[in-house]
Amino acid sequence: MNTVVIKVTPSVMKKMKETYNGNLVNKKVPYSEFTAKKSGTAITAYTSGKVMFQGDNAQREAALWGAELPKKKKHTGSSDSSAKSAKLPANFSQLSVVGSDEVGNGSYFGPVTVCAAYADKEHLSALKALGVKDSKALTDKQIRQLAEKIKELIPFQLLVVNPEKYNQIQPTYNAVRMKVALHNQAIGLLLDKLAPVTPEAILIDQFTPEGNYNKYVSLEKTKVNQKIYFTTKGEQYHLAVAAASIISRASFLDELDAASVELGLTVPSGAGHKSDEVAAKVLRKGGIELLGKYAKLHFANTEKAKKLVK
Template structure:
């Protein structure tokens, strides 16, 4: 009897660890800083931060199963942002009627990673394309394993390469742009509008769908310089639209390729995110290869750079 209880408890503990790691990865892909899970007597927990904002996420394991708790000031904007990310559920079928017939969707990857490029991808989507891709698991890249992302992205490129536009800003160029703009959103606006412009010149789709990352006025100001005729839909969690989900998968796939390539070149497993583990690897690269090599792998404005 005791053995059965211990097995059950161990199983719940393992599920709690898997759950908190899943949530950690989700938050990191949204650009938040999340440390590695710490095990307590009855739960696993992580600290979530962005700037001066801090929250704690806990996943309890016990007789009643798993319980997720977000600790912090429930009235703060930061708490509301994190709560929205953790509780949002994607349902493409509910949005099928409101999804435009033909549009350009864009999304990005890498803005929350100390190492690696910032990648913005855009995809020219229509209903016919959607039918031809129905055999693929198209959803937000944060909900798909890395192996599946690679496979799906390969199929996108094989079937519809002409409908894809990618702006890949490697660390050296990224740091130059950040020095110029002094603002991540300005870089994102420039990259999104450039990718969208390339596809609109080919397909002349007026509808544009972008996952919201800043005010609409700022994006329109840049799009007005490039596009004569467009209808912008700027919305949170835009990956519920298949065209944006496809863009998110393509962008994420490019990120994974960069990390795999650089890890092989340096013979060091370069991690994503911005955790303490990332700092340790950056310090190791600095000591082994020098500052010049490290500076071409990282985003210099991250607080991680000051830490190392």
């Protein structure tokens, strides 16, 4: 069994927890942030920032978060299907690119928002001047202000799946398949808007191995598969992903605010104990039917909230 250990920053740890939300296991490990199991690989994230991957696919899973894959021996006639995700074209940050990112998948309350944004060469300097960068390095106020300016500057396509719709399709679409479908749809709709202009590349902020993405996208009626690249921390490689992330985040925050007004409660992001407490209040107010309009019911928070009500 392969074992790989990496060290990550708090922001990456947060994104990892969101990414593996659908794979979390109820296993108490001392000093751990979370434990998960995906495709036979056990993932244990510790409060120290270290993350351990164990299993046959440990190296490949760890590579999604910055670990280096062992170099393969070259042999004639081989074709590396992951080449595009392993290495971006030279001067990629200066190309005209469609970037896409999502927000809300790891939050119990609120929607899943996915945005695809097109940043062409002519607008890169303007986006940089606005202060567009990794949304995790921005305050909520800055994100909201930037989102409005970005939407006036470049073409984008935003999709919002509210919790009620999410709960309807979740039994058929697991968390990863749902994100694949949404990214594919957002990119496709944006490409339709841009036609006849075509981007030089498409960059998706990677949330699953490329092979897994291709497996799920093949199930969609209409699929975009040309010039697509995948990489984690995509916002560091092109401003299009950073812009998409900011628009997605702003929309997610707006939806949480709207839910707070409707419920008369402060609706939190994330999936911590605060979410359990608010969910319990919503259950007392209107039962599971009301909760299902604002929260993703398959999360463990639902059962925790029910226990608080009892």
